[in-house]
Amino acid sequence: MGESLFQKLWVSTPSSTRASDGLGPLFNARSCESCHPKAGRGRPPVEDERPVSIFLRLSVAPSTPEERALIESGKVPFLPEPTYGSQLQNFGVPGVPGEGEIKITYEEIKVDLSEGEVAYLRKPTYTIENLAYGPMSDHALVSARVAPPMIGLGLLEAIAETDITSQADPEDADQDGISGRVSWVDPNDSDTRTVGRFGWKAxxxxxxxxxxxxxxGDLGLSTPYDLRNYGDCTEAQTVCFEQAHGEQADLGISEAPDPVLDLVVFYSQNLAVPARRDVNDPRVLAGKKVFHEAGCASCHTPKYVTSRTAENPVHQFQLIWPYTDLLLHDLGQGLSDDRPTGSASGNEWKTPPLWGIGLTENINxxxxxxxxxxxRGLLEAVLWHGGEAEAAKTRVVEMPAKDRANLIRFLETL
Ligand code: HEC
Ligand code: HEC
Structure with missing residues (x-):
């Protein structure tokens, strides 16, 4: 049931299918699956395609002492853009214009590797066209995100908090050039901080x-967890509030009433991780050695044993291989979005898990x-690493071409 709700195409209100309405007024997609195809990974548009599984997060930099204090208190992770909110929704229900179109242009950067090999990276620039609700703030900050894959999420949730915090080294006390900071979040404004684990900035x-x-934010549907029937619409977007919403008292509180969220969450927590392939291939074993020697494992922590007290018994006490420390790292200006949120600076990103990454092409x-x-491939992903990962990246650039190829072979088996 969770899977069918994940795949369900929601419709706008009013509609004859009362249990499926409530979409919008502003939205990025009509289903979870549109962005996480086959519960996998989204991507930027190719050529003239309309972007779907990528969107822009929006905020404004604090500009008054009060706003700065609010951000520093950790009570709110960022300040939404006053007119467009916290995300650019490019679609609206009939009568409500989408907020604008994301436009991406790329600049090619040449990278010289050892033994005369060459790689090309493409640096994106994001602009927004056809803004439908007037100009954006001069202080607007944008960050583009593609949808990450949905596998193993319940297992990541079951990693004991201390196994994450014990890896943090915020001041780089051991002087290995790699710090690693916990993304602390206070989800319920309860003065109890917990470790952020999900999303590209955790x-x-x-x-x-x-x-x-x-x-x-993405579908414009309220849940018992977040009762806003008008989604990410701001007060400036008055046309939103002239629309009917999809909440119906006889079906329950909110547009997606209980147990919709619980079922989707259950589904999202229980997607298995694929088994590795070709683990004993000598070139793969050589690549694994390169992975460790280059220092990749300093952030991409290979394994954990999950907590014995995890909520769901099937996630308890499991040996797992996610290849992440779930910490924030400064990966340098090249990858920066210059948009601080929560504990993370513009340069900082959470180390993403690498499990299943070798099957991206098969799935998506x-x-x-x-x-x-x-x-556009695993080698390019590695070559974008800078900041704390500069030394690891340089080793990849300078290592014998054969080692580089084996490193990629190893990643393809994850
Ligand atoms: C418009 C595209 C889009 C839609 C629709 C969408 N997602 Fe996502 N999803 C994303 C993006 C982008 C991220 C990364 C967010 C970030 O870094 O801020 C994400 C992250 C996630 C994550 C965290 C995964 C991780 O490894 O960190 C979960 C869980 C998730 N989405 C569940 C859902 C569910 C459930 C739905 C439907 C209710 C949904 N998503 C609909 C784009 C989408
Ligand atoms: C200092 C910490 C750190 C080190 C060292 C590091 N990484 Fe990463 N890695 C990251 C972070 C953070 C990201 C996400 C960056 C982003 O999306 O902008 C990432 C992303 C990746 C990705 C893309 C993952 C995805 O889901 O798109 C791959 C592949 C990867 N790293 C492989 C490697 C390899 C191979 C090495 C060693 C040569 C390495 N990394 C070293 C932190 C690190």
Missing amino acids: LKASVQSQSAGAFT NHRFFLHDGRA
């Missing part, structure tokens, strides 16, 4: 809060990686 502590955020028929899908 801004969400649970699959539930990330999924509820998706219902509101593409090879676009990193938070905005700019990398």
Whole structure:
């Protein structure tokens, strides 16, 4: 049931299918699956396609002492853009214009590798065209994100908090050039901080809060967790509030009433991780050695044993291989979105899990990686690493070509 709700195409209100309405007024897609195809990875548009599984997060930099204090208190992770809210929705229900169109242009950057090999990276620039609700703030900050794959999320949730916090080294006390900071979040404004694990900047502590955020922000549907029937519409977008909403008292509170969110969360927590392939191939074993020697494992922590007290018994005490420390790292200006949120600076990103990454093409028929899908393959993804990962990247650039190829072979078996 969770899967069918994940795939369900929601419709606008009023509609004859009362249990499926409530979409919008503003939205990015009509189903979770549109962005997480086959529960896999989204991608940037190719050529003249309309973007679907990528969107822009929006905010404004704090400009008054009060706003700065609010951000520093950790009570709110960022300040939404006053007119467009916290995300650019490019679609609206009939009568409500979409907010604008994301436009991406790329600039090619040549990278010289050892033994005369060459790679090309493409650096994206994001602009917004056809703004439908007037100009955006001069202080607007934007960050492009593609949808990450949905596998193993319940297992990541079951990693004991201390196993994450013990890896943090915010001041780089061991002087290995790699710090690693916990993304602390206070999801319920309760003065109890928990470790953020989900999203490219680890801004969400649970699959539930990330999924509820998706219902509101991406689909424009309220849930008992977030009761805003008008989704991410701001007061400036008065046309939103002239629309009928999809909440119906006889079906329950909110447009997606209980147990819709719970079922989708259950589904999202229980998608298995694929088994590795070709583990004993000598070239793969050589690549694994290169992965460790180059220092990749300093952030892409290979394995954990999940907590014995995890909520769901099937997630308890499991040996798992996600290849992430779930910490924030400064990966340099090249990958920066210059948009601080929560604990994360513009340069910082959460180390993404690498499990299943070798099957991206099989599942989703593409090879676009990193938070905005700019990398066209695994080697490009590695070559974008800078900041704390500069030394690891340089080793990859300078190592014998054979080692580089084996490193990629190893990643393809994850
Ligand atoms: C318009 C595209 C879009 C839609 C629709 C969408 N997502 Fe996502 N999803 C994303 C993006 C982009 C991220 C990364 C968010 C970030 O970094 O801020 C994400 C992240 C997630 C994550 C965290 C995964 C991780 O490994 O960190 C979960 C869980 C998730 N989405 C669930 C859902 C559910 C459930 C729905 C439907 C209610 C949904 N998403 C609909 C684009 C989408
Ligand atoms: C300092 C920490 C750090 C080190 C060291 C590091 N990485 Fe990463 N890695 C990250 C972060 C953070 C990202 C996400 C960056 C982004 O999306 O902008 C990432 C992304 C990736 C991705 C793309 C993942 C995806 O889902 O799109 C791959 C592949 C990867 N790293 C492989 C490697 C390899 C191979 C090495 C060693 C040569 C390495 N990394 C070293 C932190 C690190």
